[in-house]
Amino acid sequence: MLDTKSQNSNMLLAFLTLTGVIAIVALVGFFMLRKGPEIVQGQAEVTEYRVSSKVPGRILEFRVKEGQSVQAGDTLAILEAPDVQAKLEQARAAESAAQAQNEKALKGARREQIQAAYEMWQKALAGLEIAEKSYTRVKNLHDQGVMSTQKLDEVTAQRNAARATEKAAKAQYDMAKNGAEREDKAAALVERAKGAVAEVESYIKETYLIAQTAGEVSEIFPKVGELVGTGAPIMNIAILDDMWITFNVREDLLQGLGMNTEFEAFIPALDKNIRLKVYYMKDLGTYAAWKATKTTGQFDLKTFEVKAAPQEKVEGLRPGMSVVLKK
Numbered sequence: 606m607l608d609t610k611s612q613n614s615n616m617l618l619a620f621l622t623l624t625g626v627i628a629i630v631a632l633v634g635f636f637m638l639r640k641g642p643e644i645v646q647g648q649a650e651v652t653e654y655r656v657s658s659k660v661p662g663r664i665l666e667f668r669v670k671e672g673q674s675v676q677a678g679d680t681l682a683i684l685e686a687p688d689v690q691a692k693l694e695q696a697r698a699a700e701s702a703a704q705a706q707n708e709k710a711l712k713g714a715r716r717e718q719i720q721a722a723y724e725m726w727q728k729a730l731a732g733l734e735i736a737e738k739s740y741t742r743v744k745n746l747h748d749q750g751v752m753s754t755q756k757l758d759e760v761t762a763q764r765n766a767a768r769a770t771e772k773a774a775k776a777q778y779d780m781a782k783n784g785a786e787r788e789d790k791a792a793a794l795v796e797r798a799k800g801a802v803a804e805v806e807s808y809i810k811e812t813y814l815i816a817q818t819a820g821e822v823s824e825i826f827p828k829v830g831e832l833v834g835t836g837a838p839i840m841n842i843a844i845l846d847d848m849w850i851t852f853n854v855r856e857d858l859l860q861g862l863g864m865n866t867e868f869e870a871f872i873p874a875l876d877k878n879i880r881l882k883v884y885y886m887k888d889l890g891t892y893a894a895w896k897a898t899k900t901t902g903q904f905d906l907k908t909f910e911v912k913a914a915p916q917e918k919v920e921g922l923r924p925g926m927s928v929v930l931k932k
Contacts, residue, residue, distance in 0.1 A: 648927055651845055658684055658837075660689050663684065663686075664839075670822065674819075682840070726774040733771045736767035739760050739763065743756055863886075870913075874926045879922075
C-alpha cells in the first residue's frame, strides 16, 4: 500500500515538474521570440566637390591638409606647368611681332596724310564743278553764235584738265585710305596676339587651385611631385553646411515616412535624438536588396532610398555617422 502511494506521489511530482518546465520554456519562448521593433539604419552624408585643374602639371605644393577647413578663395595647391609657361613666352613674342607690324603700318599712312589727300580731292572736285559750269555756259553761247570756237576750245580743255586733276586726287586719296586699311589689319593682328596672351595667362592661373566654396578637405589624392592630367581629381572638399541623412527602407516600413513628413531618429555616436524631414524618395530598383515573400502568398518587398534633412544644425554630426530609426 505504501509502495503504491509512494509511486503515485512520485508520478504526480514528475508531472508537476514537467508542467513547470513546459510553462517556463513557453514563457521564455514568448519573450525571446516575440517580434521587436524594426531597426532602420541610415548614415549622414554631405555634398562634395572635386578640385581639379584645366592644365596638366606636377604638384609643386599643397597649401592645405586633409581635415582642414577652407574658405572660398583660399589657395589649395600649386601646380608646376613648364609647357604652359613656354606657350606664354611664345604668345608674348607673337604679340611683340604684331606690335612691330602695327608701328610700321602707322608710319606708312597716318591719319593726317589721309585727311590731306581727302582735302585735295575735294578741292579738285570743286575745280571740276566750276569747269563744268563754264563749259556749259560757253557751249550755249557758242551754239547761239555769240561766242567764238576758240573760246569753246579753251573751256573744253580746262574742263578736261579739271577732270584729270579730280581723278588724280581721288587716286591719291584711295591710296592713302588703303594704307589705313593695312594699318587697321595690323592693329587687328595686335589685338589677336593680345587675346592669345590672355588665354595662356588664364591657363597659368589654373595652376593655382582655388576653393570655390567654404568646406573641409575630406581627401587628397596625389602626392607632392606627382604628375596630374587635365581634369584629374586632386582633392575633395566636403560642404558640411549641406548635410542630410540617407536611409534604405523596405516598403513595408515606409509608413510615416512620406514626402515632407517629420520624424525623430537616434545618433549613437552623439547619444542624442534629432528631428528630420523627408525631402526625397526613390525606388532603388530590382538590383537593390529586397525581401521575397511569395512563398507565403504575399508579394516581394522592394527597397526605397529616403533622404531626410535635419531641421536644425547638429553639432558634432560628421559624414558617415550612423543614424537609427525604430519602426
